[in-house]
Amino acid sequence: MRQHYAFLVDDAEFEQIFNRIRERNLPYWADPGQRKPGETNDHDGGRGLYFEDPNGHLLEIITRPYGSGGWNP
Secondary structure: OOOEEEEEOOHHHHHHHHHHHHHOOOOOEOOOOOOOEOOOEOHHHOOEEEEEOOOOOEEEEEOOOOOOOOOOO
């Protein structure tokens, strides 16, 4: 069963992770439905993206907590 894991990171950590994703040419998406490939999102005034781990689980990194900036999924 596929799982979704979200990680709240600061801006510097986001950049470090995002750089590793790009260096490895891993696919990433702005949305959990994977309809916006190669994009990031700006939910709640932060940055976020989704990518898959080797087992197919969906990992999310975000720089602002859900709902902290008025965005409501």
